[in-house]
Amino acid sequence: MDRTRKQAIRLGAGVAAGLGAAAIAWAGIAANAEEPADAKGDFETMIIGGGDVTxxxxxxLVGLGSPGEGTPYERQFCGGSVIAEDVVLTAAHCVEESVAEDLVVFSGAIDLESEDVVETAVADLHVAExxxxxxxxxxxxxLLKLAEPLDxxxxxxxxxxxxxxxxxxxGWGDTGEGFPTTAQWVEVPFVSDEDCEAAYPDEVDAQTMLCAGDxxxxxxxxxxxxxxxxxxxxAGEEQVLVGIVSWGYGCAEAGNPGVYGEVADFNDAIEEVLAGWEG
Known part of the structure; x- marks a missing residue:
């Protein structure tokens, strides 16, 4: 198995309908990353084992996409989380090659084909230094600073x-039968730092990453x-954001958990950026 290529495929954050190669570029895959010919048969690409978000x-939960023609469903390529009324936290690899004008946020509905979806422009962008x-x-x-606050x-x-x-x-990842218009969710077991590092030798930074999966x-x-x-x-009254969907080899494969950016480690840096925006 070519693990490097497989990682790049996993990092392809949502080749949504109609986006094709452009979506791969949005996702932060290197220009020379090649998709293996057997990729479709090698692993599934989806929120696996879950169901519809209600x-x-x-x-x-919001979708991140590109401005322009087409429905939000057709233009969405990553997810994000609203952490302040006008700020969304997402993955650096989703936006590292972008400027604010390249991005919009979809909120207000879990179905990206719904008339209730609100599209909001991005006014500023900060990628972790x-x-x-x-x-x-x-x-x-x-972090994405929005042009106007979200309800x-x-x-x-x-x-x-x-x-x-x-x-x-x-998120809105592929279900194996195409990309869903309605967001999907799933429970995933937490994986210890020790087991995470054993799954991905020399590739996990336990301070800034956490793993989850069976x-x-x-x-x-x-x-x-x-x-x-x-x-x-x-779910509960004190539900908190623990991490950001980041990378992994394959999807839902035994021995290969999903790897997530660990929010607790970024907290101070995030607060510093927010304070600068507020100032």
């Missing part, structure tokens, strides 16, 4: 690294189209 389940250091995909976070409940950020039991992740059996995971979206503590 109205109000994750009000902070230490993205890809000390290892590739470290510090995989970016959306933000999610609180995790402030301290913790060990969890189950987490929840959500190591023994596979079957539940995030994947293409979900990058930048949230991984959260289970």
């Amino acid at each position: 109205d109000g389940q994750y009000p902070w 230490d993205y890809n250091a000390p290892v590739a995909m470290s510090n995989d976070w970016a 959306v409940e933000p999610i609180a950020l995790a402030t301290e690294p913790e060990e969890y039991d189950l987490l929840e992740t959500a 190591l023994e059996n596979g079957g539940v995971d995030s994947c293409q189209g979900d990058s930048g979206g949230p991984i959260m503590t289970p």
